Amino acid sequence: MALQFEIMAVTPFRQNCTLLWDDGSGEAVLTDVGGDVPHLLAQVKAKGLQVKAVWLTHGHLDHAGGVVEFVSHCDVPVLGPHCEDEFLLQSLPEVTAQYGFPVSPAFEPTRWLEEGETLSVGNYAFQVLHIPGHTPGHVVFYCAQAELLIAGDVLFYETIGRTDFPRGNHEDLIGNIRSKLLVLPPQTRVIAGHGRMTTIGHERQFNPFLQF
Numbered sequence: 001m002a003l004q005f006e007i008m009a010v011t012p013f014r015q016n017c018t019l020l021w022d023d024g025s026g027e028a029v030l031t032d033v034g035g036d037v038p039h040l041l042a043q044v045k046a047k048g049l050q051v052k053a054v055w056l057t058h059g060h061l062d063h064a065g066g067v068v069e070f071v072s073h074c075d076v077p078v079l080g081p082h083c084e085d086e087f088l089l090q091s092l093p094e095v096t097a098q099y100g101f102p103v104s105p106a107f108e109p110t111r112w113l114e115e116g117e118t119l120s121v122g123n124y125a126f127q128v129l130h131i132p133g134h135t136p137g138h139v140v141f142y143c144a145q146a147e148l149l150i151a152g153d154v155l156f157y158e159t160i161g162r163t164d165f166p167r168g169n170h171e172d173l174i175g176n177i178r179s180k181l182l183v184l185p186p187q188t189r190v191i192a193g194h195g196r197m198t199t200i201g202h203e204r205q206f207n208p209f210l211q212f
Contacts, residue, residue: 003124003146007191008043010036011101013062018150018191021049022122029121031055031141031150032193035066035101041073055119056080056109057152058138059088060165061095063193065104077110079119082130085137086112087167113139126150129180133173134161140181147185149200153193155181157202160209161193177210 001024010017011034019040021028028049030040033056044051051074056064058081067078088095092104113119115130119141126141134153138161141150153161155177163170186201203210 003121003143003148005148005191006043007197008036008040009194010034010040011062011065014194015062016191016193016195019043019047019049020121020124020150021047022124025122026050027052027122029053029055029119030070032057032063032152033066033070034062034064037066037069037073040066040070044074051076052121053119054078055141055150057140057150057154057193058135059085059092060135060153061092061099061101061104063152064089065092065096065101068105068107069102078107079111080109080113080128081135081139082114082132082137083112084132084167085135088135088137112137115139131173131176131180133163133169133171133176135165136167136169142184142188144185147188149181149184149188149190151181151190151192155190155198155203155207156192156194157196157198158207160207174209182210 006019015034018031090106096104117128119126126143188200190198
């Protein structure tokens with residue numbers, strides 16, 4: 001038995017929503033439910049899984065725009081991001097309309113997350129790390145047991161998240177990646193918020209934004 005995952009690109013921005021589940025218990029979570037909710041519900045049903053929560057890395061529309069619709073079909077708690085992203089969740093109605101997405105109501109998560117908290121999927125524990133820079137309330141989820149990092153829009157294959165959005169900060173992002181993520185084991189697999197997977201070791205060696 002093992003921790004399994006399926007990455008599903010949703011919304012016109014092709015944001016990586018990840019379905020994580022424990023083979024042993026059938027317990028599952030969805031990270032960053034940005035949209036395309038009928039597809040996500042169908043995938044969960046096809047696998048016979050029991051979603052226990054939605055985890056959010058941050059409040060941008062392509063990561064959080066489908067949450068209200070999803071929980072209307074599947075009544076589960078929404079965990080994260082950090083409370084510094086509250087302004088983004090409150091602005092969802094205007095921003096989703098502006099970009100031509102299905103309009104999302106504003107919402108608050110069931111619980112804001114803090115650095116050092118632990119979440120679980122079945123028998124697998126995920127550490128919450130607060131990584132401001134792309135947004136002020138961005139968090140990531142790290143499972144040492146499965147050598148897996150759900151990185152949202154912090155770290156990508158050979159690049160990093162944009163910092164030109166409201167309350168973004170390039171120096172904060174670089175500093176947090178170096179101090180909290182590059183110290184993880186090099187074999188740690190990274191599921192980014194968009195695009196292909198990578199590893200911590202690859203980014204240490206080849207990411208031009210992270211070279212000392």
